[in-house]
Amino acid sequence: MIDAGLMLLDRQLIDADGMLAGKVDDLELTFPEGGGPPVVTAILAGPGALAGRLGGRLGHLVEVVAARLRHPEETPGRISFGLVKRIDSAVRLSAQRAELDTDRVESLVRDYVIRRIPGGDHAPE
Amino acid sequence: MKKLLEVALGILTAVGGFVDIGDLVAATATGARFGLALAWVLVLGVIGIVIYAEMAGRVATVSHRPVFDLVRERLGARVALANLFASFFVTLLTLAAEIGGVALAVELLTGINYLLWVPPAALLVWLVLWRMRFQVMENLFGLAGLTLLVVVVAVWHAHPDWSALLHGATHPAVPMGEGRPTYFYFAIALLGSAMTPYEVFFFSSGAVEEGWSTTDLIVNRMNVYLGFPLGGALALAVMVAATLFLQPRGIDPTHLSQVALPVVLVLGKVGLAFTIFAFFAATFGAALETGLSCGYTIAQYFGWQWGKYVKPAQAARFHLVMLVSVVTGALLILTTIDPIKLTEYMLVLSAAALPLTYFPILVVANDPDYMGSKVNSRISNAIGSVLLVILVVIMLAAPPLMIITKAGQ
Numbered sequence: 015m016i017d018a019g020l021m022l023l024d025r026q027l028i029d030a031d032g033m034l035a036g037k038v039d040d041l042e043l044t045f046p047e048g049g050g051p052p053v054v055t056a057i058l059a060g061p062g063a064l065a066g067r068l069g070g071r072l073g074h075l076v077e078v079v080a081a082r083l084r085h086p087e088e089t090p091g092r093i094s095f096g097l098v099k100r101i102d103s104a105v106r107l108s109a110q111r112a113e114l115d116t117d118r119v120e121s122l123v124r125d126y127v128i129r130r131i132p133g134g135d136h137a138p139e
Numbered sequence: 140m141k142k143l144l145e146v147a148l149g150i151l152t153a154v155g156g157f158v159d160i161g162d163l164v165a166a167t168a169t170g171a172r173f174g175l176a177l178a179w180v181l182v183l184g185v186i187g188i189v190i191y192a193e194m195a196g197r198v199a200t201v202s203h204r205p206v207f208d209l210v211r212e213r214l215g216a217r218v219a220l221a222n223l224f225a226s227f228f229v230t231l232l233t234l235a236a237e238i239g240g241v242a243l244a245v246e247l248l249t250g251i252n253y254l255l256w257v258p259p260a261a262l263l264v265w266l267v268l269w270r271m272r273f274q275v276m277e278n279l280f281g282l283a284g285l286t287l288l289v290v291v292v293a294v295w296h297a298h299p300d301w302s303a304l305l306h307g308a309t310h311p312a313v314p315m316g317e318g319r320p321t322y323f324y325f326a327i328a329l330l331g332s333a334m335t336p337y338e339v340f341f342f343s344s345g346a347v348e349e350g351w352s353t354t355d356l357i358v359n360r361m362n363v364y365l366g367f368p369l370g371g372a373l374a375l376a377v378m379v380a381a382t383l384f385l386q387p388r389g390i391d392p393t394h395l396s397q398v399a400l401p402v403v404l405v406l407g408k409v410g411l412a413f414t415i416f417a418f419f420a421a422t423f424g425a426a427l428e429t430g431l432s433c434g435y436t437i438a439q440y441f442g443w444q445w446g447k448y449v450k451p452a453q454a455a456r457f458h459l460v461m462l463v464s465v466v467t468g469a470l471l472i473l474t475t476i477d478p479i480k481l482t483e484y485m486l487v488l489s490a491a492a493l494p495l496t497y498f499p500i501l502v503v504a505n506d507p508d509y510m511g512s513k514v515n516s517r518i519s520n521a522i523g524s525v526l527l528v529i530l531v532v533i534m535l536a537a538p539p540l541m542i543i544t545k546a547g548q
Contacts (some may be wrong), residue, residue, distance in 0.1 A: 025212065033453065036443065037441060081173075123456050
């Protein structure tokens with residue numbers, strides 16, 4: 015767990031179907047009640063989570079854009095660490111990306127732009 | 140047998156796909172102004188792209204991870220984001236220049252101003268990106284690009300004094316009337332044309348698109364070791380043609396028609412027809428590669444689903460980035476900015492941005508965690524490191540040279 019940052023941060027997320035589902039943009043750490051070292055309880059993904067890690071003016075800019083893209087009450091995308099199936103060169107999840115709340119922007123773009131263009135739902139020929 | 144055909148096809152498409160608007164402009168401009176005194180830079184550039192494309196292809200084949208995915212993992216979110224800005228900006232400029240090149244090729248054919256051809260060219264580029272399968276796209280435009288062989292035929296037919304050409308290439312000297320800074324400025328542009336960053340983005344992502352596995356490493360090597368040098372030979376032929384026909388006439392090329400002039404002088408109308416087709420195929424094919432690379436870099440940084448191996452609806456943001464990039468590139472050309480000038484600027488900026496792309500590749504290609512036993516050989520590392528030092532020097536030298544020489548004027 016000491017190397018959680020090195021092991022996990024910036025790794026590719028891959029869902030149960032092998033689809034790419036974002037990056038590990040940040041981690042949620044929780045201190046156990048009985049004391050001791052913090053444990054990773056969730057993966058944070060999406061521009062909101064990335065902004066915090068970038069810091070500075072650049073991070074602020076990303077945060078402002080990200081906040082525009084989501085509902086005011088929503089927090090940055092969170093994936094419970096229990097959904098992590100395996101960690102190799104990527105972090106493999108046991109859920110489909112559509113079930114994750116980190117998939118919001120992708121599904122917005124899909125439903126409002128890409129699906130409305132003829133051929134968007136067909137494999138290339 | 141099937142593998143053999145695959146290898147042969149791969150080599151042919153690598154040759155045909157090598158030359159783009161950058162190579163055409165840089166090779167013609169340097170040939171017209173310096174003869175073959177910069178031919179050594181082209182050789183150096185081809186060695187560079189061979190070494191690094193082989194690494195990028197091998198990394199993608201073994202780890203199934205394309206370049207920009209690894210850039211972020213290796214450099215961290217912050218530095219990689221700065222890298223993304225620079226790489227994407229240069230790739231977008233290249234896309235714009237290629238779209239301009241397509242439009243100029245059609246102007247040559249029809250005589251109607253290129254600006255009118257920008258919207259249909261951009262639409263056609265986007266349609267292919269939207270609907271055509273990756274392999275079909277790559278093979279079709281790679282093979283069509285082979286028509287550039289017409290330049291080799293033209294040079295051959297002109298019966299040049301080969302020993303004088305060889306002497307000019309092996310005893311490089313700055314011609315009378317050209318300053319040393321200008322010479323090095325064009326050297327940087329020429330190196331940028333051979334080693335443009337998008338080529339490794341495209342090549343490594345293509346390996347994943349085509350589902351390469353370790354048995355395909357031989358395809359990777361053959362494509363790179365044979366295809367790229369032969370593609371570089373086509374660029375060299377363009378330079379020789381400019382040396383033979385443009386330099387004596389004192390023509391400093393400002394339009395694509397001057398790039399075609401040597402072939403027309405030797406082979407007449409038939410030559411012109413082949414040349415226009417070759418220009419169209421080369422720039423259109425490269426517009427596709429740069430359009431895809433715009434999507435690849437951004438999607439791979441953020442971890443979005445990318446690629447033409449899935450439906451557009453399954454890679455929504457990737458397709459949105461490509462759509463916006465093609466439209467932006469077309470609008471940039473429609474501002475009536477000179478596409479040839481734009482290409483020259485783009486080449487120098489590409490050269491300056493090269494270490495950003497090539498350094499992470501060199502690091503990952505040596506990492507046994509990703510590569511297992513397929514890490515770099517000592518030769519690859521030696522050549523790769525020397526090149527990287529040269530590229531860093533270029534990165535530092537390019538901006539002041541651009542100012543001193545007023546962009547090579």
